[in-house]
Amino acid sequence: MIGNRKGFGGYILLAITHYFPLLILLVLFTFPILVTVTNSFMCKNEILEAYSIIPDQFTLFRIIPEKISLEAYYQMLFRNSKYLIYFWNSIIITLPIVLGQITISAFAAFSFAKIRFPCREVIFFVYIVVMMLPFQVTLLPNYISLKALNLYDTYLAVILPGVFTTFGVFLLRQFMVYIDDAYIEAAKIDGANIIQIMFCIIFPQCKAAIAALAILAFVDNWNMIEQPLILLKDQSMYPMSIFLANSSDLTYAFGILFIFPPVMLFLYGKEYLVEGIKMSVLK
Amino acid sequence: MKRKTKESIVGFILIAPSLLGFTVLYLVPFIISLAYSFTSGIGNLKFVGFDNFKSLFTSGAYILAINNTIRFNFLAIPLIIIIAFLLALLLNRKLFGSRLLQSAFIFPLCIPVAAIVTIWQITFREDGVVNYLLDKFSISPVEWMDSNWSVMVLVIFYLWKNVGYNMILFQAGLASISEEYYEAARLDGASSLYCLKKITIPLIAPTAFFVFIISIINSFKVFREAYLLAGAYPNKNLYLLQHFMNNNFYNLNYQRLSSAALVLFIIIYLLVFIIFKTERRFAKSL
Numbered sequence A: 001m002i003g004n005r006k007g008f009g010g011y012i013l014l015a016i017t018h019y020f021p022l023l024i025l026l027v028l029f030t031f032p033i034l035v036t037v038t039n040s041f042m043c044k045n046e047i048l049e050a051y052s053i054i055p056d057q058f059t060l061f062r063i064i065p066e067k068i069s070l071e072a073y074y075q076m077l078f079r080n081s082k083y084l085i086y087f088w089n090s091i092i093i094t095l096p097i098v099l100g101q102i103t104i105s106a107f108a109a110f111s112f113a114k115i116r117f118p119c120r121e122v123i124f125f126v127y128i129v130v131m132m133l134p135f136q137v138t139l140l141p142n143y144i145s146l147k148a149l150n151l152y153d154t155y156l157a158v159i160l161p162g163v164f165t166t167f168g169v170f171l172l173r174q175f176m177v178y179i180d181d182a183y184i185e186a187a188k189i190d191g192a193n194i195i196q197i198m199f200c201i202i203f204p205q206c207k208a209a210i211a212a213l214a215i216l217a218f219v220d221n222w223n224m225i226e227q228p229l230i231l232l233k234d235q236s237m238y239p240m241s242i243f244l245a246n247s248s249d250l251t252y253a254f255g256i257l258f259i260f261p262p263v264m265l266f267l268y269g270k271e272y273l274v275e276g277i278k279m280s281v282l283k
Numbered sequence B: 001m002k003r004k005t006k007e008s009i010v011g012f013i014l015i016a017p018s019l020l021g022f023t024v025l026y027l028v029p030f031i032i033s034l035a036y037s038f039t040s041g042i043g044n045l046k047f048v049g050f051d052n053f054k055s056l057f058t059s060g061a062y063i064l065a066i067n068n069t070i071r072f073n074f075l076a077i078p079l080i081i082i083i084a085f086l087l088a089l090l091l092n093r094k095l096f097g098s099r100l101l102q103s104a105f106i107f108p109l110c111i112p113v114a115a116i117v118t119i120w121q122i123t124f125r126e127d128g129v130v131n132y133l134l135d136k137f138s139i140s141p142v143e144w145m146d147s148n149w150s151v152m153v154l155v156i157f158y159l160w161k162n163v164g165y166n167m168i169l170f171q172a173g174l175a176s177i178s179e180e181y182y183e184a185a186r187l188d189g190a191s192s193l194y195c196l197k198k199i200t201i202p203l204i205a206p207t208a209f210f211v212f213i214i215s216i217i218n219s220f221k222v223f224r225e226a227y228l229l230a231g232a233y234p235n236k237n238l239y240l241l242q243h244f245m246n247n248n249f250y251n252l253n254y255q256r257l258s259s260a261a262l263v264l265f266i267i268i269y270l271l272v273f274i275i276f277k278t279e280r281r282f283a284k285s286l
Helices: A007-038 A043-050 A071-079 A081-114 A120-130 A135-148 A155-163 A167-177 A183-190 A193-203 A209-224 A226-231 A240-246 A251-279 B004-035 B050-055 B060-091 B098-110 B115-125 B129-136 B148-176 B179-187 B193-218 B223-230 B241-250 B253-284
Strands: none
Touching: A007 B050, A007 B060, A007 B115, A043 A226, A043 B050, A043 B129, A071 A081, A071 A251, A071 B004, A081 A120, A081 A155, A081 A167, A081 A193, A081 A209, A081 A240, A081 A251, A081 B004, A120 A167, A120 B004, A120 B253, A135 A155, A135 A226, A135 B004, A135 B241, A135 B253, A155 A193, A155 A226, A155 B004, A155 B193, A167 A209, A183 A193, A193 A209, A209 A251, A209 B098, A226 B223, A240 A251, A251 B098, A251 B115, A251 B148, B004 B129, B004 B253, B050 B060, B060 B098, B060 B193, B060 B241, B115 B129, B115 B148, B115 B223, B148 B193, B148 B223, B179 B193, B193 B253, B223 B241, B241 B253
């Protein structure tokens, strides 16, 4: 192994074969975020000046602001209420989906993983197939049933399909399958009922998977584009994700407000996320 | 016997909320929408057999969308598998800073695309950073968003977003390969490259297969990126199957949408079926 070969030459080789490509990738991967952060501290005129199209001249990213200005943040937070309203809309949509999906998935996942009942395999198979369908395939079905339930153009129209996505069931089941049946048998002998088994034995062991699901579901729905465009008519109900894509003013400061919650979640739970992704391998 | 039925009842009660929502929101309307694809007319439906499918497969827009979707997958999926595998190999060396790097690579997974699409547009516009770099190397600039190259912009966006997820799957796969194989090979004087070829790659194959399937699923989500970058009617190189279906929905052409959805459903169904079968084979052979 290269790493074990001590000496100056070995280190140079290591730098060339490992650190150099990794460093370039590191910069490329974090660059869009870096630019968003620094540009959010520029005043409006500087943004306009930096990114307007000038003939025969290239536009490069301006990374360091000429003068650090909080103007964009001030405008966004105190001068115009629409930004915070869109932010709030995103929360109203995303939080119920995440909480609902975790609750409903946890029970179903336990059942799929640890209880034998007829048609279990068939139902799980159908769940996986639907999980893999792109949104456009389930678009019309969702629309049909939401119309029939009289929920079209309400927040529930966006929330319910999110709550009942089968991804959560799939991810948590993958995790629960690995929990040794002996725990359950022992608890049964001690007289525990099924509710106690779930809440005292299974769910505590699934913390990592539940946290991973919370992060993935949060990011996915925080970022939703297609659903509100189709299922909500009233534009004042739109979440930030749609508004952001169509707004040119305060893009960067608004972008920071937008990525703040998912980034916080990521920093807090990235170990869980890694663990949860590893577990998603089908077995 | 009695215990068994009791257990079944508990099992059904626990999946009931999930199954109910799933049936009402997905399953039943999906079956209804499938029925649509064999009819024509609005309100006054008429059974037309496979006519919708015949017209679908002769529609220029559909063929274009299928071709573009296939082309995107042929470019993106081999690339993402190779890059994710190489990254996993490098990071598994446990070098200084490898945890920081791992975080950096999965970070984009948590960044909502809408927040950074402007950065992407500035990077690839005609007077943007990429063309600036090409100019430095005296290569003539490319109209990234308005030529054959636009699919590459989407591929890069897809790689940026998803390579971290696949990298972690590969890292988990690599960690499960027993160190003993490598030690035995080294005792026999095998080189690193030989170990990679004879130990790592064969043993990582099942993981790679799973990564392949996950990558296909994620590749359908790339529509969001395409839509944000170029809108509902992008240039003809970026017109994907999802654009076709979305636009048919807006034009109220439900029959055409349902037929296209059914075709895609069958393809995905077959994919899942193959995973189930092969996974079982892998499980047995272990």
